[in-house]
Amino acid sequence: MFHSWSAQELIDPLAVAGAEGSYFWDYDGRRYLDFTSGLVYTNIGYQHPKVVAAIQEQAARMTTFAPAFAVEARSEAARLIAGRTPGDLDKIFFTNGGADAVEHALRMARLHTGRPKVLSAYRSYHGGTQQAVNVTGDPRRWASDSGTAGVVHFWAPFLYRSRFYAETEEQECARALEHLETTIAFEGPSTIAAVVLETIPGTAGIMPPPPGYLAGVRELCDKHGIVLVLDEVMAGFGRTGTWFAADLYDVVPDLMTFAKGVNSGYVPLGGVAISAEIAATFATRPYPGGLTYSGHPLACAAAVATINVMEKEGVVENAAALGASVVGPGLRELAERHPSVGEVRGTGMFWAVELVRDRETREPLVPYNASGEANAPMAAFAAAAKKAGIWPFVNMNRTHVVPPLSTSEAELKEGLAALDTALSVADEYVR
CATH class of the missing domain: 3.90.1150.10 (Aspartate Aminotransferase, domain 1)
Incomplete structure (x- = not known):
């Protein structure tokens, strides 16, 4: 191993x-x-009998099938997820995990806008694949940082270790937004496809943003035609006491990534929840991306059972x-x-x-x-x-x-x- x-x-x-x-x-x-939930994903604990039974039943009925086909388990999983995502994030693209969900979200944002750059925060983690690790803002990026990935990092708010000499949450929020606005201006708004943020950063320190920050980022993105991507791979599916952390801040992104808690990690699964506007970009234009195991029936059956367990229990x-x-x-x-x-x-x-x-x-x-x-x-x-x-x-x-x-x-x-x-x-x- x-x-x-x-x-x-x-x-x-x-x-x-x-x-x-x-x-x-x-x-x-x-x-x-x-006290780790595996890697913060066994949201319903280990070996929940209803989820184990659902995987067994799906394996007996249809263990696997190619992603281009409509399969009951993946359709129902998509329906249940879309029913809980905020706003109009009603189209679900399935991946194998969180890193490739971020990869595809950024690809969608770049194709939708026709722009090359992505802005992401220091003190962040978005995955270990090549694009996702370049977007990441912690030292795990360093060994793989190519410097050519079109990624620009900025400081997000964190009052306890403020980069803005702030003394209150209000100061931290205002100064962090000003810093981001200045970064956008100096990088060139017309070159920026997306701002990607963990709604609440996870591995980097579980730092809930101050009131008003995410709403301010949403306003900046709207002002400049930039796609807002919220990474809910760790914070999603109940971890914060709401279905998604975005619910705590009343903010709707254009794209939202998920994985981990979607099926408590029983079978690998991730995905991107897509807004109506971005989905329309690919209504008659093919989306150039996919995965052999996208929407794997066993993983989706586990997701259906997990979401139903979370609801009922x-x-x-x-x-x-x-x-x-x-x-x-x-x-x-x-x-x-x-x-x-x-x-x-x-x-x-x-x-x-x-x-x-x-x-x-x-x-x-x-x-x-x-x-x-x-x-x-x-x-x-x-x-x-x-x-x-x-x-x-x-x-x-x-x-x-x-x-x-x-x-x-x-x-x-x-x-x-x-x-x-x-x-x-x-x-x-x-x-």
């Missing part, structure tokens, strides 16, 4: 024997509460309620007790805990993109979390709290208690 994002000789992957609900376990019988409502009553208050309580916690932020089941050496200066617990010995404090924190019985999502100087949306109140409290123990280890590195 050749593992992604890894130096092959420096890793020792855990051998997983099984998983169910919010837990998984190894061959020694050690069980972990999964109130999974989205559970994420909103427990995020507000258990996760948010619990993390803020931990912040009061642990000097290593600089900030807690998030919504629904989508939270980040920023770990620092010094609360006053906000010096990160480890340097940006640290590795090896420089990353020892975060490695010690992660080891303590695992020893306490949770599997943490750790990235740079943060731990993300992103359990399955179906996690119970009792399980969340168990996880918060384990985090409490692990944060005591992080506290040892505070100045």
Whole structure:
């Protein structure tokens, strides 16, 4: 096995024997509460019996079929997704995952506008394929950055580590919008096909934008004829306590990408939700793109079952309620007790805990993109979390709290208690 994002000789992957609900376990019988949801995609938990049954039934009826044909599972999946996307995003193009969804969304935007450039934010992640990784704004881009992909990066708002010397959310919003407007002006509005943003950035730090920011970006895009692409690969399908994070901000993009939670990752699936205007561009003009497994019947059957389970079992409502009553208050309580916690932020089941050496200066617990010995404090924190019985999502100087949306109140409290123990280890590195 050749593992992604890894130096092959420096890793020792855990051998997983099984998983169910919010837990998984190894061959020694050690069980972990999964505070990562895999890679933030098992929104309904592992091995949900109704989704497993739907996959089995679809496999018995029609395991696979070419994408050019109308197949019941893919048609129903598209109908259910379009019924929950905001505005007129009613045409669904299926992909195999989130990265190729971003690839196709940007291709659509460029063909629709006839323009070459794409603007995207630093502190972002949009996927590991060639175009998607060039759009990405974190260090995973560097090794593959060709410098010829027509991508320009800008700073999106993040008050805790403001690039605009802001002291309030209002200042951060206004200055970030001014920065974006200036970037558009200096790059040439007529050359820009799209602005692509994660509605709430995920891997880069779960940074909900300040009120008014996304609406302001929408206005700038409308002013200059630029396509607004919102990446909901991680934030979508209930993760934020709403079907899509865009619902929190009352903003409708022109294109929206999705994957992960659409079927809880049971079978690979992603896609692009397309507005009526952009869909019309390809009404009589062929769209030059496709995938052999687009709308794979097994994946779409899993999506249909997942969406129906989420609806019937109130999974989205559970994420909103427990995020507000258990996760948010619990993390803020931990912040009061642990000097290593600089900030807690998030919504629904989508939270980040920023770990620092010094609360006053906000010096990160480890340097940006640290590795090896420089990353020892975060490695010690992660080891303590695992020893306490949770599997943490750790990235740079943060731990993300992103359990399955179906996690119970009792399980969340168990996880918060384990985090409490692990944060005591992080506290040892505070100045």
